[in-house]
Amino acid sequence: xxxxxxxxxxxxxxxxxxxxxxxASGFTFSTYWMTWVRQAPGKGLEWVGNIKQxxxxxxxxxxxxxxxxxxxxxxxxxxxxxMNSLSAEDTAVYYCAxxxxxxxxxxxxxxxxxxxxSS
Amino acid sequence: QSVLTQPxxxxxxxxxxxxxxxxxxxSNTGNNYVSWYQQLPGTVPKLLITDNNKRPSGxxxxxxxxxxxxxxxxxxxxxxxxxxxxxxxxxxDSSLRAVVFGGGTKLTVL
Numbered sequence: 748x749x750x751x752x753x754x755x756x757x758x759x760x761x762x763x764x765x766x767x768x769x770x771a772s773g774f775t776f777s778t779y780w781m782t783w784v785r786q787a788p789g790k791g792l793e794w795v796g797n798i799k800q801x802x803x804x805x806x807x808x809x810x811x812x813x814x815x816x817x818x819x820x821x822x823x824x825x826x827x828x829x830m831n832s833l834s835a836e837d838t839a840v841y842y843c844a845x846x847x848x849x850x851x852x853x854x855x856x857x858x859x860x861x862x863x864x865s866s
Numbered sequence: 867q868s869v870l871t872q873p874x875x876x877x878x879x880x881x882x883x884x885x886x887x888x889x890x891x892x893s894n895t896g897n898n899y900v901s902w903y904q905q906l907p908g909t910v911p912k913l914l915i916t917d918n919n920k921r922p923s924g925x926x927x928x929x930x931x932x933x934x935x936x937x938x939x940x941x942x943x944x945x946x947x948x949x950x951x952x953x954x955x956x957x958x959d960s961s962l963r964a965v966v967f968g969g970g971t972k973l974t975v976l
Contacts, residue, residue: 784911792903842910842911850957850965851899851957852901853903853956
């Protein structure tokens with residue numbers, strides 16, 4: 748059974764940093780692109796970025812470029828999202844999702860982890 | 867403002883059919899596959915349609931997808947109250963080099 752479990756969400760002050768993790772199981776993690784998607788309270792879904800199987804390609808939404816970094820550890824079946832210079836606009840539930848073909852197909856999602864940016 | 871345009875809401879009676887549109891440009895919907903997601907209240911998004919019109923295993927054939935030019939459409943027949951949810955279209959944008967979501971459409975089954 749495919750499972751994705753996010754962790755690391757927390758309350759953080761504006762300008763602060765946070766690192767989210769996504770633990771994957773039930774599939775061969777190293778053979779899939781992986782994606783982060785977020786959803787602000789009461790708002791729609793927003794793609795944050797994705798990473799290729801070997802980490803050699805990464806793509807980000809413009810609003811997080813230069814502040815967020817996606818990485819992965821295939822040996823530990825884990826995906827990460829390092830978030831720096833956080834602002835209130837980054838407050839959201841962050842989901843990781845398995846991405847079979849590196850694009851718009853997100854076939855399994857985690858339950859999400861809440862990041863709140865507030866003083 | 868989303869790159870992909872969806873109607874904010876649609877409604878129909880139980881048993882009826884509804885369609886949800888997703889309008890884009892040649893940089894996104896016009897030349898790339900479109901997927902659709904369903905997000906029931908308080909739950910995680912779920913993949914409904916991939917590659918414009920393919921249903922993943924377990925998705926009922928009441929759900930269908932199509933694409934023509936720069937517009938994609940999600941169709942739902944035999945509406946049930948359990949279909950009340952937010953629906954999102956998604957595709958790759960070749961100019962932005964990013965995946966883009968539509969703003970979402972709230973379906974109400976009256």
